[in-house]
Amino acid sequence: MFSKALLxxxxxxxxxxxxxxxxxxxxxxxxxxxxxIVLGQEVTFTGNFACxxxxxxxxxxxxxxxxxxxxxxxxxxxPVYIARxxxxxxxxxxxxxxxxxxxxxxFTTNPxxxxxxxxxxxxxxxxxxxxxxxxxxxSIVQASD
Ligand SMILES: *[C@@H]1O[C@H](CO)[C@@H](O)[C@H](O)[C@H]1NC(C)=O
Numbered sequence: 001m002f003s004k005a006l007l008x009x010x011x012x013x014x015x016x017x018x019x020x021x022x023x024x025x026x027x028x029x030x031x032x033x034x035x036x037i038v039l040g041q042e043v044t045f046t047g048n049f050a051c052x053x054x055x056x057x058x059x060x061x062x063x064x065x066x067x068x069x070x071x072x073x074x075x076x077x078x079p080v081y082i083a084r085x086x087x088x089x090x091x092x093x094x095x096x097x098x099x100x101x102x103x104x105x106x107f108t109t110n111p112x113x114x115x116x117x118x119x120x121x122x123x124x125x126x127x128x129x130x131x132x133x134x135x136x137x138x139s140i141v142q143a144s145d
Pocket of ligand 1: 071072073074112113114
């Protein structure tokens with residue numbers, strides 16, 4: 001009797017978790033600190049893949065980029081590769097640090113550029129690797145500001 005109740009309760013928890021994960025969260029999300037990012041100062045990135053795992057898109061690896069969206073891009077602002085990370089720890093939260101080089105010429109040439117942080121998430125469907133990505137706006141200030 002007791003174990004049946006426990007099973008029912010855990011099934012309910014699983015259901016509730018799935019319900020709180022919108023389909024759009026299947027490739028994870030990323031936040032960073034401090035905000036805004038200061039070039040030349042260490043930034044802590046936190047990838048959240050709890051919903052990706054919950055929805056069956058458990059990452060095999062993840063890639064992070066700093067990008068200038070096409071609408072604001074001079075054509076000479078390629079994505080900056082921040083990191084490739086392995087599978088996130090159980091719980092789905094992956095934290096790491098990165099410091100942008102303030103001397104990188106597109107930063108100095110286009111000090112007012114608009115940026116997004118992109119996390120590209122790769123998961124396995126059988127023997128096939130499939131990727132998807134999410135992006136969020138990022139504010140950057142020059143080291144000298
Ligand atoms: C990008 O946006 C910034 C800030 O609005 C602006 O100063 C800059 O000229 C834009 N660059 C391009 C290529 O659109």
